[in-house]
Amino acid sequence: MTDTMQETTILDRVADGLFIGGEWVAAEGGKTLAVVDPATGQTIKEIADASVADGIRALDAAVAAQDAWAATAPRERGELLRRAFDLLQERKEDFALLMTLEMGKPLAEARGEVVYGGEFLRWFSEEAVRITGRYGLNPEGTGRMIVSQRPVGPSFFITPWNFPLAMATRKIAPALAAGCTVVIKPPALTPLTTIAFVQLLEEVGLPAGVVNVIATSTSSKVSGPIIADPRLRKLSFTGSTEVGRTLLQQAAQGILRTSMELGGNAPFVIFEDADLDKAVDGAMIAKFRNIGQACTAANRFIVHESVADEFAKRVAERVQAMKVGRGTEDGVNIGPLIDDKAVDSTDALVQDAVSRGATVLTGGNRIDGDGSFYAPTVIAGVAAGSRMLKEEIFGPVLGISTFADEDEAVRLANATEYGLVSYVFTQDLARGHRLIERLATGMMGLNTGLVSNAAAPFGGVKQSGIGREGGFEGIHEFLDTKYTLIPVS
DSSP states (O other): OOOHHHHHHHHHHSOOSEEETTEEEOOGGGOEEEEEETTTTEEEEEEEOOOHHHHHHHHHHHHHHHHHHHHSOHHHHHHHHHHHHHHHHHTHHHHHHHHHHHHOOOHHHHHHHHHHHHHHHHHHHHHGGGOOOEEEEOTTSSEEEEEEEEEOOOEEEEOOSSSTTHHHHHHHHHHHHHTOOEEEEOOSSSOHHHHHHHHHHHHTTOOTTSEEEOOOSOHHHHHHHHHHOTTOOEEEEESOHHHHHHHHHHHHHTTOEEEEEOOOOEEEEEOTTSOHHHHHHHHHHHHHGGGGOSTTSEEEEEEETTTHHHHHHHHHHHHHTOOBSOTTSTTOOBOOOSSHHHHHHHHHHHHHHHHTTOEEEEOOSEEOSSSOEEOOEEEEOOOTTOGGGTSOOOSSEEEEEEESSHHHHHHHHHOSSOOSEEEEEOSOHHHHHHHHHHSOOSEEEESOSOOOOTTSOBOOSGGGEESOBSHHHHHHTTEEEEEEEEEOO
């Protein structure tokens, strides 16, 4: 458990301005926005609220710094990222507490996010020096071909509130490694961790203008002119599919390179031969990590009819034992949802399923009092047509439906416009390989409930997005390929 003095000290260290051109400045007109602790409903800090003009000033700074940063030696870019990684590890506890205060996740999970987010700094510090091309004679023998890579250019990032550190490092690290400058707009709900991370980058020697931060309460108003500016060359967004569609339309005007990590509706398929102990462990991670507020969260538990009752019993027992409370308290497993609107949305999905015949085994209710809390919930017998089978739950609700054979499981799993991640539990190796081919998702966990890794390409298919973050693929999202022909004399 943390004390009030410790929390105050951490919050006081976070800058309250915009970071533009290497300086912390007030917003135009001195406007501010309030950051609220979702566990208490109380304002914990007020920070600068960027205007349209502030956004353009940030882009001006990124454009001005682009050529020099692109010309910076790859080793130097990589070593800056490595220094940032090392310093982040030293300040793990500070960053974890800050995330818990502004977002609500339990401290143990926040510490895990510091580790995960830091790995993008370490991974791309190593990738900065591995940007390669090729050279060779063309098939006709008339010239030599040089294929090279160059930075895309100034990039604009819009990040979500649910993983305040990891979503910033997952975008900033490959951009800096590739030689691109950045304007990042963190979410108004959880901007403090991103601001603190950029302060860390400044401390380890980030040149002025390479990364610029503009928090704002008027996201679309501020983002629109930046996206429309012909000097911008890259847009990366993590958030809802609905907003992603709008951003893609805007980006089309300038033919921007885009990376879109959008919504999910992950199936969690349990076959009759699954190791149920492992399946339950995997379900607890895939569903309740981050209080269920993750695009990778398991959304539809599709369980073979012969083991559905036993799975439901075991997982309900585990969920009943979970402790709900403020994330800074000892032993808490489930913190608050991000706001009251999220509680209302979660409860509406539960009530819809119940109205169609589903049975609540545990939970199924909002928790009265301060903060935005919803009881961790298990529901069995979720019927076809229920909203929670079609919409992202984004809350601590595990809904179970059943299937009879593999073909039906695949049909149910693929019956969605989304395709981010899937989870499959089976001890049949051949079946596991078939499901890799048959499930229409960009990622899959086979007998595991956690797939994210900085060394792996993160992203989806269908309406879950475009492009990949992390892995070897992640840095190529920030590189243009150039071909040069030299005639043979």
